[in-house]
Amino acid sequence: MSLYKKEKLSGWGNYPVSESYKVQVRDAGDVTRTLQQGSLVPRGLGRSYADQAVNDNHYVGDCTKLNRLLAWDETTGILECEAGVSLEDIITSFVPRGWLPMICPGTKFVTIGGAIANDIHGKAHHIDGSFVNCVLSFRILLADGRILTASRTENADLFWANFGGLGLLGVILTAQVQLRKIETTYFKQKSVVIKGLDHMLEALDQYDHEYNYSVAWIDAMARGNKIGSGVLTLGNAAKLAELPPKLSTNPLQLHKTSKLTVPFFLPSFTLNNFTVKVLNRVIAFVQNSPKEFIHYEKFFFPLDAINHWNRGYGKRGFIQYQFVIPEDNGRQHLAEILDMIAQSGCTPFLNVFKRMGDGQGLLSFPFKGYTLAIDFPVTDGLFAFTPKLDAKVLDAGGRLYLGKDGLLNEGMFKAMYPQYTEWLAVKRKYDPEGKFDSNIGRRIGLTKS
Incomplete structure (x- = not known):
């Protein structure tokens, strides 16, 4: 390992920090040579929140140089590209031609390889599903040096196991993805002020068939009959004929490069219940927008407007805790979970609520x-609280998003994901020596090295 330089790496939450050997991946040879030295995990733009793309005292393959667009079919909207291509790259290249990615998460700074590894989802999951639904096939480099094509009909077990597989089966080199034809880059939106949890669930039911996109901000500090209050934002892609004259002159407008940035880590004393209450009022005001039409940048990627916004949580970092629970008894379980959070003493920021399909x-x-994502700044009390929250989510029949999780233990993971045994069978088939490894892989028992 002496030939490689050790670096301190972390996910977007800046927790935990790992010392790993970072390797620039430009072709398959870079990977095979590194695997002769030790285990490796592929890494894209580092937008997984925790230890998904770090590998203590072993190798991390930076795949962002695998960023070429390879083939494009204007008739079908099928793009072939290398796995280090980001959603921003695709948007910048294809929005002027009238195409957008089919699945957009909360940031455009995600590579295609990372989107597959975490099977990302967006505001229209109940309609469009997750990222797997727009991937036709991919080529993956295995630990033994073979490069296989995986699709729904070819090496299907390898195809399905990679979606949510955290990069632990190989390095994806290229992928074929389906883009969505658009007439404009605007969305016609509606905002609904939500008075409480019952109102929230009723509103989701009411607008379910009217709007393809829906997301809510919830005031996680609310108590009593205000628990679950917030703002529900709904939207549909705007047709050209719907746009007002001011917008129709440039209906396929691209996003601008953001000039706003958080230049340094903010001190931890700025994160407290008072600042959260102030922030909640600001978010409620912004979310309850009177604008009928909104650009995709603000609709899909509002936080991308601030570079390095993760520094706002201070040097100790934060975790994003995202869970999904079934609709059955969902109202009761959500109320109990929100009450636990409000009373935990762990300050919850940026609480995003959605319905999933x-x-x-x-x-x-x-x-x-129903899924809820909460940002928790790292504090001493957080480590005692999340296991209680994990147990409550499991009791409700739910599970955590592995692409964001930073604290789940092996036993709880296996209870939440009983399909892990099937995944491990695929791992043994394609990577029997466990060459692809990571901190989260070891933490939750997917790898053992």
Whole structure:
């Protein structure tokens, strides 16, 4: 390992920090040579929140140089590209031609390889599903040096196991993805002020068939009959004929490069219940927008407007705790979970609530139900609280999103994802020596090195 330089690496939450050997991956040879030295995990733009793409005292393969667009079919909207291509790259290249990625998460700074490894989802999961639904096939480099094509009909077990597989089966080199044809880059939106949890669930039911996209901000500090209050934002892709004259002159407008940035880690004393209450009022005001039409940048990627916004949580970092629970008894379980959070003493920021549709795959996170994502700054009390929250989520029939998780233990993971045994069978088949490894792989028992 002496030929490689050790670096301190972390996910977007800046917790935990790992010392790993970072290797620039430009071709398959870079990977095979590194695997002769030790285990490796592929890494994209580092937007997984915790230890998904770090590998203590072993290798991390930076795949961002695998970023070429290889083939494009204007008729079908099928793009072939290398796995280090980001959603921003695709948007910048294809929005002027009238195409957008089919599945957009909360940031455009995600590589195609990372989108597959975490099977990302967006505001329309109940309609469009997760990222697997727009991937036709991919080529993956295995630990023994073979490069296989995986699809629904060719090496299907390898195909399905990679979605949510956290990069632990190989390095994806290229992928074929389906883009969505658009007339404009705007969305017609509606905001609904939500008075409480019953109102929230009723509103989701009411607008379920009217709007394809829906997401809610919840005031996680609310108590009593205000628990679950917030703002529900709904939207549909705007047709060209719907746009007002001011917007129709440039209906396929691209996003601008953000000039706002958080230049340094903010001190931890700025994160307290008072600042959260102030922030909640600001978010409620912004989310309850009177604008009928909104650009995709603000609709899909509002936080991308601030570079390095993760520094706002201070040097200790934060975790994003995202769970999904079934709709059955969902109201009761959500109320109990929100009450636990409000009384925990762990300050919750940026609480995003959505409805999910049917799931698929072995370790893919989504299933039909309700999902809530909460940012928790890292504090001493957090480590005592999350196991209690994990137990409550499991009791409700739910599970955590592995692409964001930073604290789940092996026993709890296996209880939440009973399909892990099927995934391990695929791992043994394609990587019997466990060459692909990571901190989260070891933490939750997917790898043992």
